[in-house]
Amino acid sequence: MTTSREIRLKSRPSGVPTADNFELATVTLADPGPGEVQVRNSWMTVDPYMRGRMNDVRSYAPPFELGEAMQGGAVGEVVASNDPSFKAGDAVQSFLGWREAFNAPAAAVQRLETHGLPPQAFLGVAGMPGLTAYVGLLKIAALKDGDVVFVSAAAGAVGQVVCQIAKLKGNTVIGSVGGPEKVAYLKELGVDHVIDYKAEPDLTAALARAAPDGIDVYFENVGGAHLEAALMAARPFGRFAFCGMISQYNDTDLGAGTRGLIMVVGKQLRLEGFIVSSHFDMMPAFVKEMAGWIAQGKVKARETVEEGIENAPAAFLKLFKGENLGKMLVKLS
Secondary structure (H helix, E strand, C coil): CEEEEEEEECCCCCCCCCHHHEEEEEEEECCCCCCEEEEEEEEEECCCCHHHHCCCCCCCCCCCCECCECCECEEEEEEEECCCCCCCCCEEEECECCECEEEEEHHHEEECCCCCCCHHHHHCCCCHHHHHHHHHHHHHCCCCCCCEEEECCCCECCHHHHHHHHHHCCCEEEEEECCHHHHHHHHHCCCCEEEEHHHCCCHHHHHHHHCCCCEEEEEECCCCHHHHHHHHHEEEEEEEEECCCHHHCCCCCCCCCCCCCCHHHHCCCEEEECCHHHHHHHHHHHHHHHHHHHHCCCCCCCEEEEECHHHHHHHHHHHCCCCCCEEEEEECC
16 A cells, blocks of 8 residues: 545636645555556646636536546656556656556556656657647648747747747747746747747737748747737738637636737638647657757757645646746656
8 A cells, every 4th residue: 555645626716726726635545456557656747728627618628527636747657567568667657647646557658768868858848748839830830941930938838849949940930938037048049039028018019020021930829919919920821820828728708809810811821729639640750859859959948847746736826927937847756
């Protein structure tokens, strides 16, 4: 028998979540049953999309259940196995984060092939956020030579990878971030123009200065004023890849709407939303290419780390205040 702590959804938030929406519980795990493994997580991820799963609404992923452990990406180690496909000591990844340890059918975990990268990279730059950047930029937005690329939340888990892939492909990149630390990070990555939206009274005007001839690609992570600025700056036949709109995740209604949508018609723009899970077939090729880029020093990745399962809710809430640089992770004891 072993014990594990886990974070449960205590209540459904209205608007911005608070610490009161979560609870920390301790459970006892028996030995794994037939066909099961017991895994102790070493790292877990918190991601903005999880906010939608806190609502009891129909979506592309089922809502979290009240009183039950939440779910999310995690990497860890098999500590006991009752299935021949795994043995103690195997590194694995799963969607059973928000807990220190768990028992599950062997089919619920995947063996982790690290390609020389640290395990937590597969929750960030070499995992779902990195694949989101890769798919969104290269497939959805169909990046072409000579494109000018605008990226919102450009120092976040996805944005930092979008910027770097666009740069290593030889394109001009404009990134929008909030605060001087994030500005400095994008400049370190070689981003051509960096906009500190918190210091700009008019984001549309700031983007126009950075891209006087317009933009070809917009990678959408934020929504709101960023989308409006991108619509105004877009060149004819521009391509917008919609990954998320974090500025609206805590809205209790549809809001006031986006100004400038009429530009979609006159400029013949293509706006396409996507969910990365629909493109998991690209994961093997992506991981191989990303591991090569990292080994060659062409891609870097920052992480913001909170320690301890008890601090997972605080780490999650910091995402909505922009208090993460790069990927937000929780290191488990």
